[in-house]
Amino acid sequence: MCRWLAYSGEPLQPSLVILDAQHSLVAQSLDSPLGAETVNGDGFGFGWYPVGSTAGSHPSTFHSVEPAWNDENLREITDAIESPLFLSHVRAAAGPPIQRTNCHPFRHHNWLFMHNGVIHGFHAMKRDLTFAVDPSLYPDIQGTTDSEVLFHLALTFGLLDDPIAGMTRAVQFVEQTGREHGIGYPMQGTIALADGATIWAFRYSSEGRSRTLFHSVDIPTLQEMYPDVPRLKLFGENARVVVSEPLNDLPGAFVEVPESVVAILGPEGYHYEPFMAGAGVR
Incomplete structure (x- = not known):
């Protein structure tokens, strides 16, 4: 459906991974070998936290309905800034119109959210799902996507206190509502959340056949494995990415995130926790 990337580590120019990697996010917007759609040209978004950011820091965002490969402002911005934590997303619209309010990542205070996937049967469930959003949050829904509603459901069900x-609770509610509408496998996708210090990357689908998700191996290990690759010297030892598909062809550089898992990327690196384990295929 879409492709996304989340980075955490030493501050760097986001263009190094969004535009300049071998299989950068912009390259994937033109040709996505592992995606449900080969081309993801229905707009894009970029959200970043300032240098020195911590949990609670306020991010900035930039969205465009242009294809990522055709928007020179993306190059200008990602060359001009440095950030220790940023998210970026290229969209393949699954029905909702191509408009800026439908481009990820979505923001709520210090939080950023993006999604690759779909809520199957969203048209039939839309009223039930949307009306379950807390009334104080409802006015903040600006677009028409299932992803933005899912984000606001998670906020309603306690994301600010406990993201997992x-x-x-949000995915459980989607699946329960789907069953009530006769939809067998309502939830599909990978999700990225960030609060300014930590990234949570979820991989889950009701059917147990989720969209692809990978994370990088740590830079010191990669530099030891590939001492003659000069590009690796551009990154600090804490630089890590979570991506819909690998950014290069170096064997062993990326690890696939298992099904029904949340990969948590904090200052100490990655660790996994189960997510909706055993709740999928029926």
């Missing part, structure tokens, strides 16, 4: 619990 909030997302769990």
Whole structure:
């Protein structure tokens, strides 16, 4: 459906991974070998936290309905700034119109959210899902996507206090509502959340056949494996990415995130926790 990338580590120019990598996010917007759609040209978004950001820091965002490969402002911005934590997303619209309010990542205070996938049967469930959003949050829904509603459901169900619990309750509600509407496998996708210090990357689908998700191996290990690759010297030892598909062809550089798992990327690196384990295929 879409492709996304999340980076955490030493501050760097986002263009190094969004535009300049061998299989950069912009390259994937033109040719996505592992995606449900080969081309993701229905707009894009970029959200970043300032240098020195911590949990609670306020991010900036930039969205465009242009294809990512055709918007020179993306190059200008990602060359001009440095950031220690940023998210970027290229969109393949699954029905909702191509408009800026439908481009990821979505923002709520210090939080950024993006999604690759779909809520199957969203048209039939839309009223039930949307009306379950807390009334104080409802006015903040600006677009028409299932992804933005899912984000606000997670906020309603406690994401600010416990991101994993909030997302769990939101997905459980989507699946329960789907069953009530006769939809067998409502939830599909990968999700990225960030609060300014930590990234949570979820991989889950009701059917147990989720969209692809990978994370990079740590830079010191990669530099030891590939001492003659000069590009690796551009990154600090804490630089890490979570991506819909690998950014290069170096064997062993990326690890696939398992099904029904949340990969948590914090200052100490990655660790996994189960997510909706055993709740999928029926």
